Amino acid sequence: MAFTGRDKKWLKGPRAVALLAAGAAVVLGLATGGTVTQAAPAKPKPTHMQVQLLALNDFHGNLAPNPATSSSGNVNGTPAGGAEFLATKLEQLRAAAKAQGQETATVAAGDLIGASPLLSAAFHDEPTIEAMNEMGLDATSVGNHEFDEGYKELLRMQKGGCLDDGDGQNNQNSCPDPKSRFKGADFDYLSANVFYENTEKTLLAPYTVKKFKDGQKVAFIGMTLENTPNIVTKSGVEGLAFKDEVDTANALVPKLRKEGIEAIVVLLHEGGLPADPRAFNSCPGISGPITDIAKNLDPAIDTIISGHTHQAYNCSINDPAGKPRLVTSASSFGKIVTEVRLSIDLATKDVDRLNTLANNHIVTRDVPKDRQLTELITKYQKLVAPIESKVIGHITTPTVVRTADDAGESPLGNLIADAQLADTSTVTNGKTPVVAFMNPGGIRSDLVATGGAVTFGSAFTVQPFNNYLVSMDMTGTQIKALLEQQFSGVNQAANKVLQVAGITYTYNPAAAPGSKVVAGSIKIAGQPLVDGTTYRIVTNNFLSDGGDGFPAFTTATDKFFGGLDIDAFASYLSAHDPYTPGPTDRISITS
Structure with missing residues (x-):
């Protein structure tokens, strides 16, 4: 060759x-620092x-x-x-x-x-x-x-x-x-x-x-x-x-x-x-x-x-x-x-x-x-079928969709973010996350029910990556930078709106990159964000490493790895059975 x-x-x-x-x-x-040279076939x-x-x-x-x-x-x-x-x-x-x-x-x-x-x-x-x-x-x-x-x-x-x-x-x-x-x-x-x-x-x-x-x-x-x-x-x-x-x-x-x-x-x-x-x-x-x-x-x-x-x-x-x-x-x-x-x-x-x-x-x-x-794969594909088909909960609608509204928020994104926020595996040293962030690209399909029943396989289809949940400390200033990165840098041409729980805010799509989030609109647990305050947040390991053009996550401190995102998702559905999708009212837009 x-x-x-x-x-x-x-x-x-x-x-x-x-x-x-x-x-x-x-x-x-x-x-x-030297120059590499091509040689004759190795003998x-x-x-x-x-x-x-x-x-x-x-x-x-x-x-x-x-x-x-x-x-x-x-x-x-x-x-x-x-x-x-x-x-x-x-x-x-x-x-x-x-x-x-x-x-x-x-x-x-x-x-x-x-x-x-x-x-x-x-x-x-x-x-x-x-x-x-x-x-x-x-x-x-x-x-x-x-x-x-x-x-x-x-x-x-x-x-x-x-x-x-x-x-x-x-x-x-x-x-x-x-x-x-x-x-x-x-x-x-x-x-x-x-x-x-x-x-x-x-x-x-x-x-x-x-x-x-x-x-x-x-x-x-x-x-x-x-x-x-x-x-x-x-x-x-x-x-x-x-x-x-x-x-x-x-x-x-x-x-x-x-x-x-x-x-x-x-x-x-x-x-x-x-x-x-x-x-x-x-x-x-x-x-x-x-x-x-x-x-x-x-x-x-x-x-x-x-x-x-x-x-x-x-x-x-x-x-x-x-x-x-x-x-x-x-x-x-x-x-x-x-x-x-x-x-x-x-x-x-x-x-x-x-x-x-x-x-x-x-x-x-x-x-x-x-x-x-x-033969080995075929064997385990047959054996996994009962687990894959196991009912873990019910939803009151035929599907929970990942289709986003005008602000970029989706019912399924909210569900996943809520599940991440509720997961106790990321709690460490008495520090419990108050905000969750989920990348929309990690939601691979709508959550589909059969006769109202949601199977583990259906949930796994939504989140098939087996990402780990990671809790970390971010200041109010870092969270502001993170939200702006949804619309700037590599995400300027095609915005990536993170799905969230525990936080609300408003942004202006017409504003210049870097200043789209409306000043004073960010609230955590209903209280205004404070620049110098440290907040415990949770996300998946993909975002934690700065994936999808969010380097702000790499500046976070005291990171702790919890369990798998799919386990948090499945547990939440079981704990909220039946689940009814709520309104998409966490992110709003203005002009």
Whole structure:
């Protein structure tokens, strides 16, 4: 495969890039800021052996393909992802390496489960663990979402066993097939920096060592996001201590070398943000935590497989000794697989970075589906049907519509915002949200009832993203800026009116961007907004990260992650059964 003009454009940038494609390669071994040059097809030196690493991250239980029209179902317009196609892609890449006499290890950088679609979430993500077993995963680091149901549940994911959860009564059903128990992960969950509080005992194994032919060994250190306690439910990690990623990994290097291991790979659930997210085989202007971590990890660590930010990149970032080191990430939802070819010196047993290459492959859907994964998905699609069809409440109208009025407010938007505001999972340290914000684009369909009954599946169709609710502190000034961002910046051409609860205001569509909200019209709980007062608000994690052109959310403080938005929605409908849509009177317009 030759590089296209677009590929060559991506190679221009402040950082060196490593690419490997059939018949073409890029040399990795230039200091940050150097020029990347194209080389002849990579061939292992007679004194070296090559080991193929296949890596993914942030799968989040996306077993079935996501719609190709959604951002979660394509890469730069190419339909991508789905466990059946991912499994096929992995097998194709392994076969190509085997034909060249190379062995393979398949690894991941966390968040394989959690924030999952109903097909996996309804069964406590047991289907995803089973899918990863089928795909031949060898090891993964633990991500923050692996703690969504608590660390004891994470241990069950590793060891197996069933939960007594009421046989689907709460829209979840562990071990739904009475003929078989959940066996747990065949692969190793790794987390070197998560300890039982006040002990030196790690929750899970800190690393694993894979042996290859000629006696070569590669160590994989698993690293969890240090900030996990601040972004997951407190009860899920109570009793655990999360330590610094760099300090922990560096402390393990002497131990591994004492065991005669020189080839070391870190599987890190933390990542970066390239300036151009479309440049998935490059990393122009990358920023974020990964840059500082990469610059401080011990030079003896040869490669960093990262995740968490749901970005795809392929970088060379200098280590503390000023030598370039490979840093990769494979987007999310199984849309991309990273292929790394480690070149290991047979004499020193260490990785030769100058001959180590990587390539991010799109998991396209133009290949045959893996038969075993199809059988697994079909099995759980049948098993999820009773949960999907479970009645969770009633509405007094045939539908609750997402169609907005002239001000941009919709009955369904109000319902969802009310549900978020009522959800107790985001209450922390006695701080209860008083305002809720919901992005209209996250409401994917009207809420439809059958004979007045609303099913869990119907509710899930409205909110299928499994976003987490996030509470945070915002000042009155920040909330004003947020409301103006509905009509300015990237939202100036096509306004995005947030659906709200607990707040009312008036805006003038004819006013200039930045001054559309009528001064003095904003009220919270019926009282005028005060610029210097801090208010507790709740929204979803997508908006919390500044999604949909709302950077004001990123300036908020004391963020706390609660439960899933779909759970809040379903609980609210059950608690307000039957539900009657109210008037759209929270947002008004003037001229």
